[in-house]
Amino acid sequence: MNVINSTIKQAGTFTIEFSLVGIFLGVLFLFSADIIEKLSMKGKLDRLSYSATSLVKERTQLYGENYLTSSQDADLVFRVVRDSLTRTTGSFDVARFGMVLEEQTYASDHSANSLKTLRRGTLACTITAPLSQVENDLTVVTSWGRKATLYRVTLCYSTENMVEKVLDNGFAMVSSSAVVVGR
Template identity: 30%
Template sequence: MVELALVMVVFSALFAILINYSIAINKKGQLDRVAYSLTTILAERKQLFGSQFNVCNYGTSDCDRKINDLYALAASSMRRMLPTFDESQFGLRIEQVSIDVEDLPDGKVNYKKRYDKLEKGNVAKCAMGNAQSMSKQEAIDLLPITSRKRRLPLYQVSVCYSTPFNILGIGSGDVTHIVATSYSFARV
């Protein structure tokens, strides 16, 4: 009888771990969908943003409006996918890497890397990738050139959601931060 009880405890623990990871994978998949959708929206520069490459006009209220709109869209999508979605545990980061080209009088070209970041929500403890670490040379090598000799910017969208790590984490308050990231170049 004791052996049966031990076997049942082991199977119960394995079942709890399986359920825990299934829930985490489900949330990760939903975050992946949201990150990909937002990246696709940002990449449609011609159709949705009047062919303006930059995510927003930095230093203006346009940035606040855009990050608020994209955050509201992402949070709304998450609410539809997760019935227990808690917006206070959700965060969004949008990054843009671009190359500004300046023609010099001697016929040479000067490249300047530009990095812009917008954040909203709970992103402080999330281990999100950082596009700022890309060097100027890496950006020059990576960013595609259009037929009009313009370099398309790279957009990186990262979303983060904090969730209890395991069944014991619910009681102790331990959380894990699930992060999903998607990349795209501007489409013009």
């Protein structure tokens, strides 16, 4: 009788321990899946923000050194990035995507002109510091003695936040910025 009673107690203890470990492993797997999704999107946004700044910069070679980015240019860059994300991301939702294109030009006396900011998409990207605040660290004087134009493209996407549903904590916004010196 003593042997049967001991086996029943061990089975109950095993069930309790397994449920606690199972809950911990489930949360760990959920957290890992959430992080993997965010890192994947961050990598895509990193590559696309760099490509988008290159697209904007190279337009000056086609249209001349004093070419200013227009609203149509921002629309074109937004469509290219949006279409690329649509092709590479199976669950891409354009309503959760946003873009900010910034252009900092300079006058002939090296003073900064007003910062041109073009926003696209339904998601409002938050920028920690406008390009005009960090431009002193990034400006380059060309061989012709003028300051080169600076371009920055910030892309942001609101991902699913699986961890928040379980732990009431986490983040959903993934963003990436790229700055390039114009010609």
